[in-house]
Amino acid sequence: MQKTKKAIVFGTGSFAEVVHFMLSKDSAYEVVAFTVSKDTIKDTTFLGLPVYPFESIESFIASYEAEMFIAIGYAKMNDVRAEFMSQAKFKGYKLLSYLSSRAQHWKDTKIGENVFIFENNNLQPFVEIGDGTILWSGNHIGHHSSIGKYCFITSHVVVSGHCRVEDSCFIGVNATIADDVKIAKKNLIGAGALITKNTDYAEVYTGTKATILNKTSDRFFQ
Template sequence: MTAMPGTDKQSSRKVILFGAGALARLAYYCLSEDSPRQVAAFAVDEAMMKTDRMLGLPVVPFESLSDQFPAESHDLLIAVGPHDMNRPRADRFTEGKAMGYRFANYIASRALLWPDLDIGEGCMIFENTVVEPFTSIGSNVVLRAGVHVSHDGRIGDHCFLAPRVAIAGGCTIESHCFLGINATLRDGVTLAKRCMLAAGAVATRSTEPGGLYVGVPAKRSTDSSNMKL
């Protein structure tokens, strides 16, 4: 499925944002000001609820979301950060699908994408991001402002790329990866599943799964499971 700015065929369906932190506030603002979509509410895990209102909208328990905002008329979008190597993001995405929800995409009007882009659902692509031709992006992926994805790239599900990440041609980022601000992948590199590439690190060769890679050139420092974002 290709999703381009301003062409969301589900624009009549309101969006529920999962999350109540900084990324959720940002997603609310961007959807409200830079898309045809309207946010109806925020959802969080019941155990994490601290308020029942945010930005003038209700905050509801995710566990009972369908009671007030049924899947027949609402879409979801996961708007939390890459904690625990994106595991909570992936879990809520999977649970939302099981509850029957579709997932909205937000693609900034100032992002530069090409018509052949193959993109999943539940993605957020922010301003000044460039995605070159012959590229595929999975579901539940966040590309923050200024990310550059060169030609013939592949980004797997449940990945989070911080601002100004640069990915050279022919790279693969497998699922559940996090790339810190200004991280770089040399052409043809594969970032294996559940890897973290630290801020400013440069990956010049492919990695092994589940590692934290730091430095220039990037070297494995520890397991990514040891890191708390």
């Protein structure tokens, strides 16, 4: 794809590495630099690109020269990503969003800033995705459902139709939200959990864990 825009990625962890990969392979953005807080810089380059201190990033690349993506995961229930998004905006940077060419969606899907949507997400009609939300690979977001700001939806999550996931939630792999359910702010929905009723602020849910059989595998598939 032709590169028409420049991007600075905040972070030098594995999420930042994946963001660099996706933007390079599947977007109009050329990643030109990384940035992190000054006291966390371990190396002056990452993936062959310069790493600049975030505190003075504007003296290296001005906000009119490049957009920024804050590639921070769900630390402190997404508050760290939200805080650096706010600081980057205060410095004047536009926060870019990425929607994989391998995701399914409709052209009028409302997607906020600093949103990253990986491959095989299926966004049905009338879905809205708030600022700072990450949809890792393979989720289903049902029709008329909205995901708030600063959420982290991991992989193979099913959000059924007419749901509302409020701000700063984490939803673990293979979790299922039944239709017409509201997930309250700062909820942590564990891997494999099934949620059938509205939840309350900052609750944590887990599903049913696997049980171990008192047998060894050599007894099977003879």
